[in-house]
Amino acid sequence: MALTREEHQKWQALAKTYLDKAGIVLTPQEQDNIEIADLGLGEFEETGLALVTYYNDDKYCAKELVLLPGQTCPEHKHPPIPEMDYIGKQETFRCRWGVVYLYVEGEPVDNPKATPPENRKHTYTVWHEVILKPGEQYTIPPQTWHWFQSGPEGAVVSEFSTRSVDEADLFTDTDIQRMPEIMD
Amino acid sequence: MALTREEHQKWQALAKTYLDKAGIVLTPQEQDNIEIADLGLGEFEETGLALVTYYNDDKYCAKELVLLPGQTCPEHKHPPIPEMDYIGKQETFRCRWGVVYLYVEGEPVDNPKATPPENRKHTYTVWHEVILKPGEQYTIPPQTWHWFQSGPEGAVVSEFSTRSVDEADLFTDTDIQRMPEIMD
Numbered sequence: 001m002a003l004t005r006e007e008h009q010k011w012q013a014l015a016k017t018y019l020d021k022a023g024i025v026l027t028p029q030e031q032d033n034i035e036i037a038d039l040g041l042g043e044f045e046e047t048g049l050a051l052v053t054y055y056n057d058d059k060y061c062a063k064e065l066v067l068l069p070g071q072t073c074p075e076h077k078h079p080p081i082p083e084m085d086y087i088g089k090q091e092t093f094r095c096r097w098g099v100v101y102l103y104v105e106g107e108p109v110d111n112p113k114a115t116p117p118e119n120r121k122h123t124y125t126v127w128h129e130v131i132l133k134p135g136e137q138y139t140i141p142p143q144t145w146h147w148f149q150s151g152p153e154g155a156v157v158s159e160f161s162t163r164s165v166d167e168a169d170l171f172t173d174t175d176i177q178r179m180p181e182i183m184d
Numbered sequence: 185m186a187l188t189r190e191e192h193q194k195w196q197a198l199a200k201t202y203l204d205k206a207g208i209v210l211t212p213q214e215q216d217n218i219e220i221a222d223l224g225l226g227e228f229e230e231t232g233l234a235l236v237t238y239y240n241d242d243k244y245c246a247k248e249l250v251l252l253p254g255q256t257c258p259e260h261k262h263p264p265i266p267e268m269d270y271i272g273k274q275e276t277f278r279c280r281w282g283v284v285y286l287y288v289e290g291e292p293v294d295n296p297k298a299t300p301p302e303n304r305k306h307t308y309t310v311w312h313e314v315i316l317k318p319g320e321q322y323t324i325p326p327q328t329w330h331w332f333q334s335g336p337e338g339a340v341v342s343e344f345s346t347r348s349v350d351e352a353d354l355f356t357d358t359d360i361q362r363m364p365e366i367m368d
Contacts, residue, residue, distance in 0.1 A: 023207020025280065025318035054321060055276045055344055060244040062276065062344035092239045092246065096209065134209035137238060160239055160246035160344060 003038055011036045015050035015066040022097035022156035024064060026052060034066075039074065040177030046117045049073045053164070058084075061164040065093075065157040067100070067150035072117060075103075075124050075147035075172040081165055088142030091161035095132035098155030102130040102138060102148040114149035123173035132157070145172070187222055195220045199234035199250040206281035206340035208248060210236060218250075223258065224361030230301045233257045237348070242268075245348040249277075249341040251284070251334035256301060259287075259308050259331035259356040265349055272326030275345035279316035282339030286314040286322060286332040298333035307357035316341070329356070 003011075012034045019026060026034075035051040038044040050066040067073065078089035093102065101114040106128030113131065116124040126145045130138045140146050142162075169178050187195075196218045203210060210218075219235040222228040234250040251257065262273035277286065285298035290312030297315065300308040310329045314322045324330050326346075353362050 027319045030319065054278060055323065059274060059346050060276075060344055062246070062278075062342075090243060092244075094238060094246075135211045135214065139239065158246075160244055162243050 002040075003036060003042075003044075007044075008036050011038075011044055011050060014068065018066045018068075018097070018154050018156055019052070019064065024096070024156065030054075037178070039171075041175060043117065045071060047072050047074055047120065056164050058163050061089075061159070061161045063159040063161075063164070064096075065155075065159055067098070067148075067155045067157070069150060069152050069154045071154070072114070072149040073147060074116075074120065074176060075126065075145055076169050076176075077145045078142055078165075079168060079170050080143065081168050084165070086163070086165070089162050089164060090139065090142050091159055092137055092139040093132065093148070094137035094158040094160070095134050096156045096158055097134055098153045099151035100132040100148050100155045100157055101151070102132060102146065104128050104130065104138075104140060104146045105144050113151075116147075116149070120173055120175075123171075125172060186224075187220060187226075187228075191228075192220050195222075195228055195234060198252065202250045202252075202281070202338050202340055203236070203248065208280070208340065214238075221362070223355075225359060227301065229255060231256050231258055231304065240348050242347050245273075245343070245345045247343040247345075247348070248280075249339075249343055251282070251332075251339045251341070253334060253336050253338045255338070256298070256333040257331060258300075258304065258360060259310065259329055260353050260360075261329045262326055262349075263352060263354050264327065265352050268349070270347070270349070273346050273348060274323065274326050275343055276321055276323040277316065277332075278321035278342040278344070279318050280340045280342055281318055282337045283335035284316040284332050284339045284341055285335065286316055286330065288312050288314065288322075288324060288330045289328050297335075300331075300333070304357055304359075307355075309356060 052064040054062040108127035109129035236248040238246040292311035293313035
């Protein structure tokens, strides 16, 4: 299910308000290009995120990620890409504003802070919890399942990484389509 | 000439005030580890910068750079390091707060906005000017001479790059010593 232009613009404007709260300045062109990843589900307030890609080449990548209050970036991993001779993306998440509950492979937590969207909870399988408050960061190795959800105020997260090849990402939820579609 | 502990702490506390202005949050440990690069000159308010390294491995690096008002990071380049099979650091500077006047190899500007420190001006040789305001960024290829100076309010700049090997940096000014020394 593709986003309408109106929905796309509405979510871009809303994401911008969170970047403002974090004190992050964008150029007008970057504002127009805020990526709304609704992942083809049509449930953006529950599942998805907004992204600003500052730089991405074959060596490194830097982005800002914006999560609405309680919004979830669903479980996924960055696989190797043999044709690029690439072991897959390694990424460092640094919380800038708000709180993020991050889940990765490892010892599961007993009482997780985050609750996945009820209709998709069967697609969440890793439960090792990392809580990131402003100034805190965590680095995820390539090929590692992970997902994250913001706290009740939303969150802004800087991502530093090796190259991003988003279309290669693998999601546990097979309903998901990574690359955005906007209806004309 | 090494910094005294008192000077070091004074510059760390001052750098922190600029990070605050940019809305950038550090952990207490990061605050304690703010790097004061006075470059061995003992003229920190004129020549040098403060740095916070968030992450640095053999793949990518992310830092914040802090410049006091009118402070200059002197001309240098990031050379190849054959023993690491490394062509040298590529870096993207993104201005977060204040204004930065950046100079790189290329067509020189007629009336540069920046003025190098008078006693060291003979060590500034590249004059292609790039002005970075908040939200604006520029990527410098490896092995490229560059230097930068903040505007009258100071500046905070995010640096996204390939790995940093600071001790390999080459400076035009042969009085400079990259790695910090603090007197015990």
